[in-house]
Amino acid sequence: MIPFNTMVVLCGTGLLGVVSGIIGSFAVLRRRALMGDALAHAALPGICLAFLILGERHLPALLLGALITGTVGVLVVTTLRHATRIKEDAAIGIVLSVFFGAGVVLLRVIQNMPSGNRAGLDHYIYGKAAGMVVQDVQWIGGVCLVVILAAVLLYKEFTLLSFDTAFAATLGWPTLRLDIVMMGLLVIVTVVGLPAVGVVMMAAMLIIPGASARFWTERLHVMLILAAVFGGLTGIVGTWLSATFSRLPAGPVIVLVAAAIFVVSMTFAPRRGILARTLSHVNLRRRTARQNLLRTMYELVERDLDARPAVTPAALTRLRAWTEPHARRLLAAGARVGLIERTSDGHFRLTDRGLLEAVGVVRTHRLWEMFLIEQAHIATDHVDRDADSIEHVLGADIIRDLEDRLVQLGRWPHGTARPPRSPHEIAVDGGVTP
């Protein structure tokens, strides 16, 4: 049975994770990831001012104060970027540090007051998730509802604003006001999250779930849902860990959980993950090398295909810009998969299966070359290199289409199993032994 207090905190951080994941995703996509950081810092003077004016820790008032200075911070960043020569990064840094400095000044003033020590305002800097009460969770829940509602209702508007603001403006949309709504939501989320996780950690909560979610999908709505899930998980797991190992503060542990999710996503995500990308890159290179080898072998013996003479590695190097050791390595790799066999005198020959695959490869290559010559009026000597890079990625349907076109043009008798003749000379001389 989980104690009630822990339950409250788990709910609070979980909801906070969900909401910051959603709104943070837009910030990440708009290249405004660090705006949340600036906002979180800019909220501090507002919190302190509200306390100074009221003289007590009244949560809604503190949040309102944070909201006001946070919004002012956003406006200052925007104004500096538009009206002066200050670039956005510097504008964010200036707002972040100067507002925070002002906050620290006010904080110290409060702490020097007789009632100041009980204010607990310094929690807003490092956060104190364990101090969360039901009222805080209600606030976070309310904000969560508002943000999800906005993300659903304004999905279309937020999408276009993030993707192409200029186009949205030509549609007559009030892009500035939409932008303010979006940034306003960011401010509100930041402000309710501050007491729980603190200034720096809040930035992490906004950035990391969205950045992690992006690895797994190419669809915006999926990304938003994933970011919400990641954020929620992060909050709950982080809080649970910090409650279990009681010496660890919740905020930083939450960030580390988020970072772990990020690293896993970055490494293992299909397609966009580093592993998948590296693998597909290696595969393509391997396939390209094998196809180039097969084609070269075929070209060397093309005049005497029935006898299928064996070739030396040296002969390969004369046709391609390969060194002899490289050619030997390729041949050995081909032999391993049974496309090439080694003759008794140490030369190499295509196997039956190798020949079959080579015919396919050469056919694609020459079809593409001929197509380029026919269609794009490219000089013959420029063809080979271009054909080289593209042929390895042509799909079966495109090849069929190419065949049809060349047949229509009368460049290629229909139904020929063998590849068409090469449109350019291939210099084959020596190195071929029957």
Add this chain to the structure above:
Amino acid sequence: MNPGVLETIRTLSTDDAWVMVVGSLVNVSCGLLGCYLVLRRQSLLGDAISHAILPGLAVAFMLTHSRAVLPMFLGAMAVGVLTAFLSQTIHRVANVPEDASMGVVFTTFFAVGVILITMVARHIDLDPGCVLYGAIEFVGLDMQSRFGLTAPRAFWSLAVVIAVVVGFIVLFYKELKIVSFDAHLATTMGINATLMHYLLMSLVAGTTVAAFESVGSILVVAMLIVPGATAHLLTDRLDRMLMIAAAVGIVSAIMGNILAVHWNTSVAGMMSVVAGLQFATAVVAAPRYGLISRWLHHTSLASRVVREDILAMIYRWHESTRDRSLSAAQVVRALGGGLLPHLAMLHLRVAGLVGPDQTALRLTRAGRDRARGLVRSHRLWESYLAKHFDLPIDHLHEPAERVEHFVSPTLRDRLAEEVIDAKTDPHGRRIPP
């Protein structure tokens, strides 16, 4: 100045003087480096590094069990460079936007740092609060004597830092300039831009750690960005920018301390607020890039154009119709009404370019000279376009419309040389001498 503040200044102690000196050292080192960060649009990397070095400090402490300066330096520099490197690598290899990858890296490092510090907190007098806003107030408590001078411990380490920073900038002034301006150009010139980048970043990390325990990370961030940005608003020259940034840093240190003592509040926070105020002043009042100057320039130009339009209008009126009179009301109406034409009319009359009669406007001798010049520019320009551009005649007028206001007498003579034989403009109007 508020008499209370003056009173505070009178009561400042030697400790306060040391606070100002140490603050100035921090602010100048950061300000100088910050100029390059601002110009290279890498301000936020400074922010990231200053947060991220925390685990470096903690690890150095855990390994050596002391607050020895050198291990902490090395630890912080390593993590600082690692931050810059990882941000860049994740951005490139994993296709994550640059700011997001920076955000991921530095918040993670910071979290690790906070956890490490809380784990070793029993043995360390470095509390997380101190990390953020430092304890520059207390530099006077920890004095060290060297070379016959008794100064705060922080003074000595910061003196080394500022020497290194200034030395680096002086030594690599030219290289840094090119790298900051155009990294690709620098590479083609045989300057290793990547190396310069990481050198700069390790200097930022080193400065940060030296400044850390005295002033905390927020002042470091403020000083890395605000003085550089302020200077950027005030000048276009790199050498001046560096000097202005240093000056802004020193003013922040001195004024910040005085005001902090006056209101009994955080010195580091006050120093960044003072820096922010200087920046705000520059935004509003900078001579060339300030908001006021732009507005003034814009307004004065607009009113000059209107005045000249009025002069030329009266000239042309009398050129085409000798007998009828042109009233001020007509002119104002023709210019679209509003305040500006009225003011311009008034200005012209006071300046003695237009005669006093409001119902029948007359140019004075001086006014006619000015107007003739304007009309001459306009018609010369049209003639020039007509002669050298193969354009239909009705396309000539528009480009000449506003040019007349900006053609100086020398330029007008050049135009006259170009169209030496022209006595009339392409529309057959006489070009005034």
Add this chain to the structure above:
Amino acid sequence: MTMNAAAVTSERPAMNRTSDSPGASQSAAPWPVEIHDMTVAYHRKPVLWDIDLAISRGHLTGIVGPNGAGKSTLIKAVLGLVPKASGRVTVYGKPYEQQRHLVGYVPQRESVDWDFPVSALDAVLMGRYGRLGWFRRPRKTDREAAMNALRQVGMADFAGRQIAQLSGGQQQRVFLARALVQEADIYFMDEPFAGVDAATEKAIVDLLRELKRTGRTVVAVHHDLQTVERYFDNVILLNMRVVAAGPVADVYTPMNLQNTYGGRLTILDEVAEAVRQAKPIR
């Protein structure tokens, strides 16, 4: 008092302009687009000044000029995407702001982040957003229109693909399809031919002809001097100011080109510099 003071304010010639040439500003029927005395400045530097143009209806108009001549800025200023220091733009005689629904826009390909997580179809669908109300989702008819537009530019097979996985030419065609579903009357295109393959170039040309055939007006920034005469009816030669504008046959002369791209630009440049020094703005 019979004479109007405004008539002599400027030296606007009294003769009637040939009605079919852009550059004329008075005519009985309102022009699709008229630009009056437009000046644009980035920070202190004027990039365009005193642009006066009228775009003729149902024609393809190319904007041509050297780098930094302000070609893209001209389009952006017309569409209100960069602030104008002065001047106004009318569409069929009314202020552009009231006529936005008549105007479609194809931005430069580099202007957006192609890594954004949407499919080609989603991106095209954005062209319909202008006619959908607040909070409303695109409906089936919108999807069909988007699909048709993709088909029209030869991209139907790529509808589901994420936009980063398209080639540059294909991305350009997605942008064109997005403009098509706007069903606008006037199209502004910013370098539609930049960096595209031969197939895309042909697809774009076919599309431009089709737009012209159906009476649409197209204004496109163009960088390839070789193809101006083949692709466009009218041309605007731009180098910070309008050097010449009109039917290709009249205006696209070697002399004008030389004057736009260099040659006798010394005085032009000096005047531009004089204006730049004096003109402030923003």
